[in-house]
Amino acid sequence: DTGVSQDPRHKITKRGQNVTFRCDPISEHNRLYWYRQTLGQGPEFLTYFQNEAQLEKSRLLSDRFSAERPKGSFSTLEIQRTEQGDSAMYLCASSLRSGPYGYTFGSGTRLTVV
Amino acid sequence: AQKVTQAQTEISVVEKEDVTLDCVYETRDTTYYLFWYKQPPSGELVFLIRRNSFDEQNEISGRYSWNFQKSTSSFNFTITASQVVDSAVYFCALSEAQRAGRRALTFGSGTRLQVQP
Numbered sequence: 001d002t003g004v005s006q007d008p009r010h011k012i013t014k015r016g017q018n019v020t021f022r023c024d025p026i027s028e029h030n031r032l033y034w035y036r037q038t039l040g041q042g043p044e045f046l047t048y049f050q051n052e053a054q055l056e057k058s059r060l061l062s063d064r065f066s067a068e069r070p071k072g073s074f075s076t077l078e079i080q081r082t083e084q085g086d087s088a089m090y091l092c093a094s095s096l097r098s099g100p101y102g103y104t105f106g107s108g109t110r111l112t113v114v
Numbered sequence: 115a116q117k118v119t120q121a122q123t124e125i126s127v128v129e130k131e132d133v134t135l136d137c138v139y140e141t142r143d144t145t146y147y148l149f150w151y152k153q154p155p156s157g158e159l160v161f162l163i164r165r166n167s168f169d170e171q172n173e174i175s176g177r178y179s180w181n182f183q184k185s186t187s188s189f190n191f192t193i194t195a196s197q198v199v200d201s202a203v204y205f206c207a208l209s210e211a212q213r214a215g216r217r218a219l220t221f222g223s224g225t226r227l228q229v230q231p
Contacts, residue, residue, distance in 0.1 A: 033218060042118075042205050042221030043159070056218070089157065103219065105151075105159035 004106035025094030137206030
């Protein structure tokens, strides 16, 4: 297993379009997280899954954002009617319930809304 | 609410100098975890260390060392004999363990370290 994979690495979209990102966690990790990172800032928590259940959503996750994790494996994050303020790096991380080594992050999807 | 402050926005040193990155945190929990991550230009966050709030022993790993002081709510990171490959953005993060199951991370704003040859 080569770690957490995210696709695509880069996405440029016009304002108002919908975009979807995919995250494939480490296979034995049952927890999956989405974070958003804007330029010059640290990542901010968006949402968290334990297996297929979405257990928490940040207030940052507006109604235009939706995340799924069918069957507790890969996850998708969709942004509808994108706005310029959505431009950011979207990071996915996974972890074991009691893993001692923290979270493993993917390389992220950089979204640019023009 | 929890908060992590990294007051140093950017640090520039010359290779072989020692450098310390500061991290101050706020939390109401008595049990929590602190982390340091490295983010090189490629963008991936690389895990460096995790400490729990009950373990205040300092830790050394090669050229890296960490000083955890609960009395001052600080978890500082020192790189000894810095190298150009250490150039990256470093993030300190906090996770509150008592919030059942969540364990999401609260990150500081990061410190950009530039090591000049």
